[in-house]
Amino acid sequence: MERKIKVLLAKLGLDVHNRGVITVAKELRDAGMEVVYIGNALPEQIVAAASQEDPDLVGVSSLGGAHLSLGQMLIDQAKAAGLLPETVFMIGGVFSPADAQKLKALGFAGVFPPGSGREEIVGFVRQAVAA
Amino acid sequence: MASTKPTTKEILARAAGGAGTPLYNPQALAGIKAGFDAWRESSVRPADREAWAQAPATVLGSEIPRNMLYTPLDVAGLDYARHLGNSGQAPFTRGVHANMYRGRRFTRRQLAGYGGPEDTNQRIRFLLDHGATGISIIFDLPTIQMYDSDDAIAAGQVGMSGVAIDSVEDMDRLFADIALDQVTVSLVTHYPSNSALLFPMYLALAERRGIPWEALKGSIQNDVTLEEVVRSGPEYIPPRDCFRVQCDNMEFIRRNVPQWNFQTLNGYNLREFGTSAVTEMAVALANLVESMEELIGRGLTADDLGQRAAFFWSIGNDFFEEVARIRAVRRLYGRIMTQRFGVTNPRAAWMRCHVQTSGVSLTRSEPLNNVVRAGFHALAAVLGGAQSLHVDSYDEAYSVPTEEAALLSLRTQQIIETETGVCEVVDPLGGSFYLEALTNELEARILDELAEIERKGGYVAAVESGWLQTRIRDYFHRERERMEKGEIRVVGENAYQGETKLPEISVFEYPEGVEERMKARLGELRLRRDNAAVEAALKGLEDACRGGGNLLPASVQCARVLCSEGEMFKVFKRAFGLWRPPALW
Numbered sequence: 245m246e247r248k249i250k251v252l253l254a255k256l257g258l259d260v261h262n263r264g265v266i267t268v269a270k271e272l273r274d275a276g277m278e279v280v281y282i283g284n285a286l287p288e289q290i291v292a293a294a295s296q297e298d299p300d301l302v303g304v305s306s307l308g309g310a311h312l313s314l315g316q317m318l319i320d321q322a323k324a325a326g327l328l329p330e331t332v333f334m335i336g337g338v339f340s341p342a343d344a345q346k347l348k349a350l351g352f353a354g355v356f357p358p359g360s361g362r363e364e365i366v367g368f369v370r371q372a373v374a375a
Numbered sequence: 376m377a378s379t380k381p382t383t384k385e386i387l388a389r390a391a392g393g394a395g396t397p398l399y400n401p402q403a404l405a406g407i408k409a410g411f412d413a414w415r416e417s418s419v420r421p422a423d424r425e426a427w428a429q430a431p432a433t434v435l436g437s438e439i440p441r442n443m444l445y446t447p448l449d450v451a452g453l454d455y456a457r458h459l460g461n462s463g464q465a466p467f468t469r470g471v472h473a474n475m476y477r478g479r480r481f482t483r484r485q486l487a488g489y490g491g492p493e494d495t496n497q498r499i500r501f502l503l504d505h506g507a508t509g510i511s512i513i514f515d516l517p518t519i520q521m522y523d524s525d526d527a528i529a530a531g532q533v534g535m536s537g538v539a540i541d542s543v544e545d546m547d548r549l550f551a552d553i554a555l556d557q558v559t560v561s562l563v564t565h566y567p568s569n570s571a572l573l574f575p576m577y578l579a580l581a582e583r584r585g586i587p588w589e590a591l592k593g594s595i596q597n598d599v600t601l602e603e604v605v606r607s608g609p610e611y612i613p614p615r616d617c618f619r620v621q622c623d624n625m626e627f628i629r630r631n632v633p634q635w636n637f638q639t640l641n642g643y644n645l646r647e648f649g650t651s652a653v654t655e656m657a658v659a660l661a662n663l664v665e666s667m668e669e670l671i672g673r674g675l676t677a678d679d680l681g682q683r684a685a686f687f688w689s690i691g692n693d694f695f696e697e698v699a700r701i702r703a704v705r706r707l708y709g710r711i712m713t714q715r716f717g718v719t720n721p722r723a724a725w726m727r728c729h730v731q732t733s734g735v736s737l738t739r740s741e742p743l744n745n746v747v748r749a750g751f752h753a754l755a756a757v758l759g760g761a762q763s764l765h766v767d768s769y770d771e772a773y774s775v776p777t778e779e780a781a782l783l784s785l786r787t788q789q790i791i792e793t794e795t796g797v798c799e800v801v802d803p804l805g806g807s808f809y810l811e812a813l814t815n816e817l818e819a820r821i822l823d824e825l826a827e828i829e830r831k832g833g834y835v836a837a838v839e840s841g842w843l844q845t846r847i848r849d850y851f852h853r854e855r856e857r858m859e860k861g862e863i864r865v866v867g868e869n870a871y872q873g874e875t876k877l878p879e880i881s882v883f884e885y886p887e888g889v890e891e892r893m894k895a896r897l898g899e900l901r902l903r904r905d906n907a908a909v910e911a912a913l914k915g916l917e918d919a920c921r922g923g924g925n926l927l928p929a930s931v932q933c934a935r936v937l938c939s940e941g942e943m944f945k946v947f948k949r950a951f952g953l954w955r956p957p958a959l960w
């Protein structure tokens with residue numbers, strides 16, 4: 245039996261908007277994955293949860309503008325905790341195309357601005373985890 | 376817990392008076408009907424006959440079916456005096472004032488908020504210099520969620536997507552060189568809790584400047600929906616305590632700041648989160664009804680309260696639905712205030728609203744398309760008779776608006792009111808068979824959904840039980856599916872997608888060093904202030920929270936002696952305890 249892909253999702257920092265991450269959680273679960281959603285969390289809390297849950301992929305949502313500041317902290321702390329490079333990181337939310345590039349450069353393998361579709365996200369998770 | 380109290384719908388049904396004067400002559404209607412039936416058979420294609428009523432598939436739409444053609448037959452029972460009235464006349468369908476925009480244009484109230492208070496002060500002045508007529512302030516996430524700029528939880532987020540405010544001194548910087556008794560200020564304090572912490576800072580600021588509270592004009596949101604239902608956050612107080620704080624704000628402000636709108640019922644954020652045109656208004660009215668009952672119990676009168684109640688609606692894509700729903704809720708609110716709460720002052724029956732064009736309806740791809748979308752939204756708001764307007768900017772899906780984008784939003788408002796001529800006639804679409812039929816349909820559906828909430832035990836019960844959260848979640852999951860299937864089509868997203876690489880738009884850049892500055896200031900303030908007074912004030916606030924009285928006087932005292940918002944919120948958490956909201960997931 246194929247092991248289920250396990251995904252940990254979180255709202256990055258104090259961002260209030262959670263419609264997107266709830267939508268993604270449902271779509272990943274509908275695609276047969278195990279999803280753990282921890283709500284609002286700081287980078288260190290996300291890293292702690294990931295260390296405990298041992299997911300294949302960590303996805304964070306940020307619509308509040310702090311994607312680079314907190315995103316950087318998250319990746320740095322994930323590296324320090326030994327989660328990278330095995331764990332895949334993805335981020336969704338509101339940020340400019342220029343910032344999307346910066347997020348990729350930081351180490352987010354998947355970057356999903358507004359308008360990203362289900363197939364796109366689910367497809368990315370499957371392919372990224374398989375790699 | 377289900378309720379057996381009569382619903383608002385039942386109360387209004389009982390109050391409906393005797394025979395009125397139908398507008399349409401029965402003979403004329405009979406003739407029209409005969410002609411219509413014949414026309415349907417002879418001139419309408421079979422396919423159109425079969426699919427006569429179709430619902431437009433739109434983002435945030437209500438899915439109400441529309442006829443191919445509307446005739447007097449669709450509003451056969453229309454009674455001008457009973458259902459419409461003239462503008463400024465009960466039931467206020469056509470507008471709250473007789474002269475509407477001839478007398479006073481809608482307030483051009485564009486949001487401002489980013490960085491530290493002095494940064495946002497610049498954007499406020501920019502907007503005022505370019506013809507904005509009202510101020511609207513949005514706070515950063517730490518401030519909204521009630522944490523200080525130097526709290527560990529705020530790291531990396533200070534001054535983003537809103538302005539950072541920690542104390543009354545920051546309020547002072549925010550409104551530098553702005554005469555608070557000369558402007559109307561909307562403080563977008565979403566929650567009852569942050570309203571109870573931030574508005575006192577505004578009041579303390581007025582005191583410092585020698586401005587009596589009676590001279591202050593503006594509004595706060597102060598809605599439980601925002602704090603408990605549509606936000607994601609690390610910590611929540613329980614809904615009943617949140618409702619108490621909401622009512623404390625309303626009561627205190629009504630009694631002490633008479634020109635201030637103590638609440639702008641939501642509305643906008645609820646719908647943007649993902650609900651229909653109908654649910655948005657039913658929930659706002661459910662909160663209103665429950666708040667009115669509570670405050671009347673505290674000795675205020677419905678006439679007192681109605682005069683300062685206000686609403687904050689979204690405006691989405693379905694053009695005629697948006698116009699119709701503003702009219703529908705205006706009539707319904709008027710009926711609720713007169714027939715359920717017995718107000719005698721007509722001002723207490725006016726549904727006054729600020730409206731914001733829908734952000735979720737804008738796209739990331741081809742952002743300039745959003746200028747067009749927002750233009751239509753804004754026009755619908757004006758044709759619906761809104762009092763105040765914010766137009767979302769075309770870079771909505773990128774960041775906080777650039778100056779250029781914010782200016783274009785303001786120009787959108789100015790072009791409508793200056794160049795299109797629509798403001799010269801009150802309720803110009805009134806009398807349209809379509810619009811009146813749709814207004815009736817929306818009013819009926821809003822009232823039905825309000826009754827549903829009331830039967831479940833009322834607004835607060837609906838929040839505590841998770842019923843409301845589930846309804847929203849189901850709506851937005853369904854909307855997502857409909858978009859995926861292509862049932863709802865959006866230009867540039869799943870319809871008419873282009874391959875052409877368009878020029879990039881410029882994106883807002885946050886000012887540097889805001890977090891460091893705010894942290895340093897707060898640190899310095901904590902050393903400078905009278906910390907004995909601070910401790911006493913915080914203790915006073917805790918006593919007020921735990922006691923049964925209104926906690927606002929204690930909160931104002933905290934603001935006066937330079938308590939920070941985070942310090943005050945800690946008191947709330949201690950006094951009320953924390954609540955785990957029902958999971959959407």
